[in-house]
Amino acid sequence: MALQLNLFDQWLMSVKAPADSSALQRFCWEFLFFGIKQARACLFVGLFFLSVLLVPREGIAGISRYDLLLLLALLIQIWMVWAKLETWDEAKAISLFHIVGFALEVFKTSGAIQSWSYPDPAFSKVFGVPLFAGFMYAAVGSYIIQIWRLMELRVRHHPPYWMAALIASLIYLNFFSHHYIGDYRWYLAAITLGLYARTMVFYHPLDKERQMPLLLGFVLVGFFIWLAENISTFMGLWSYPNQLGAWSVVHVGKWSSWSLLVIMTFTIVAQLKYVKARIHVPE
Template sequence: MRNSTPVEQSIDNLAHRYLDGRRGSRLQAGLTEFVVFGLKQAWACVFGAALLAVIIAVRLWYPDNAALARNDFLTLAAVLIQVLMISFRLETLRELRVILLFHVVGTVMELFKTDVGSWAYEAEGLLRIGAVPLFSGFMYAAVGSYMVRVFRLFDLRFDRYPRRWITALVAGAIYVNFFSHHFIVDLRWVLLAAVVLVYGRCVMHFRVFRRRFRMPILVSFLLVALFIWFAENIGTWSRAWLYPNQLNGWQAVSIDKLLAWFLLMIISVVLVAWVYKPEPLGAEAAQTPGDAQIRPGRSDMGVTTPSE
């Protein structure tokens, strides 16, 4: 893996020690790929998972009469998580730049959205800007952390990746629409069509352990957006923030928010592309006959790939 941290390298090393020196069946190799995929995905989510665990713990056990407000505790916990990630070399300084940019972009959006009443936080604590507690920016940073880590954990490569200046224009329009739709016509469906047009032909290649797989990049956007939507339901259940329809009792976040998160993925990808330039699958890798194809509704378990 490129620029891997010690923990990330240890995942591959464990898988190698398990398989090296064994003939191994296709089932055994497939199960190893599946386990390594799960470990890498879990590791990519470590920042967001840690923050979400703290949010749940605060909801369940934080005392109501504590001198430190819940929101301030969450902010300090988020800062501590970020410091530990860097101190123990679980995250690179290169990635930290993108994560901080996510923090700024998210906080600006939070300031506007809370002002127009899209959602709300409890009015408590000192570590806040207006109605926005500072821990909220770390939730966007968690998305950034996942994106940059996935990029190198799975050694992502792309076929027919669109020109970055075009993707930047689309991402900029999406970001502006998050603000402007409160005053003028909402263009999210037009922007969705633009995303499909720009990224529709792009295929993402990713290596799990010994095998490379590929899937349409739009499918990957949707899958990540779906998991963020699940996390958002947990966050609102924990009352870290609430939508207007949840003020009188929690209910699931509208599935309509899935589109918003899907569009946010485009902004995320463009920001990450500033650090990790999307590269095509090399000529040698592109000629590998064993690339597995992941298609919606179709399993790739029957595809044979050569060991490296």
Template sequence: MYAIRQLFRFTYLEALSCLFPALIFLTLAVLKIVHVPYIPRYDLILIVCIVIQVVMIWTKLETWDELKVICLFHLIGLGLELFKVHMGSWQYPQEAWTKIGGVPLYSGFMYASVASYLCQAWRRLEVNLVGWPRTVWTVPLGIAIYLNFMTHHYVYDFRWVLTVLLFILYFRTWVLFRVGNAQYRMPLVVSFLLIGFFIWIAENIATLLGAWQYPNQEAGWSLVSFGKISSWSLLVIVSFMIVGQLKRVKQSQES
């Protein structure tokens, strides 16, 4: 019975942490059915995303420090989107006033929602990291992973090389998290794979709702390639590395 209560408590905390991405999915679903005259769909999504962000700060569901991290991810994500759309990796076929280089500005919130989840789950589950590698290793590896999303269009795709390096670097790193009075732990690399898998599921839902479109989906929606799980896992790893590094910097400043 205790295990069931803990599972429900954990699920509740995870659901709260996923509020931002869940509301974005709800927005995508509603605006796929409901059409507002004279305002393009992508622009409406952007307006709703901004309102959601303001309300979450106003209700204290998110802190100002978390908002700073989310804004950073918005910029990082937007930069990646501009490059990927330019290279034809995916597209946003609908018209909008708030499109730059073929990318609607709301797309940055997709990445920001991942940061929102990480920050809120970190706070609500009282996450701690054991065996976190030195900054001299984590920062260059994070930069290399991010750049590989772009450079693989021109040179060799180092995705699997970087994945091996990640396993070596984080093999001894554990995530400690608390549910109620009990503390649990999980290997960090396992959490990377789990989060990447669930984001891949979310990506399938998002493309089905018309958030963006891959080239193989132009004739009609189809399942996103399983290979995207590795891409999303790496992107989550970069996100986690940034949040983890910022948390460590803040802790060192407070101590």
């Protein structure tokens, strides 16, 4: 299966639209392969969410759901590295996403904050947070890494890396500090808007390069994470205070939080792609 996936990836990156395609036909071809590449980039996300759907809340054979999800997430990650669908450097970056996300989860679920909670028991809980939770953040990093490769992304007019790293750090810190000194996400969003206003991302849905504002990409990915969060809370994976009695849609304001988190994740991946490879961001 690993060989077949690698061959499939090679085919995805080399396939061309029929030479005699009209403008409308080309649009349809590109839209189709854009969707296929997006789905392929969500391999980790898809397998993990399949696990969420298949593992019953009461667990299996006396093993709790959270413990099983941790085991399955580890197996998926190990398999992707073994199958060469991810490099070791990419796996290290994904591990960083796991650590950063888990630290945020521990803070947000602590007794003084309690922004959300994980109601089910598990041996793999640390400070009240199941260890699989970090993989939900790692899944975002895995998606960005995979789509970067499959669509051969390149970025033009990227802000200086130290600025991008600074705003990403401030975004992360605001997730903690807003409980004490006020929420500055919209100020940070305004700064980010100015910082990335000229930034364009170039990608290959098929055989021709297309472009879009990078900021639009952040917002779109944030929206789909918000949808995934609604599915997860509906499945009872975790709950916000207003969902304890009966499930309700996650507040749309979380969309902005996820979009900001995508910026932080993208910054780490950009560091991996450009700094590690000793390639300067194109101006």
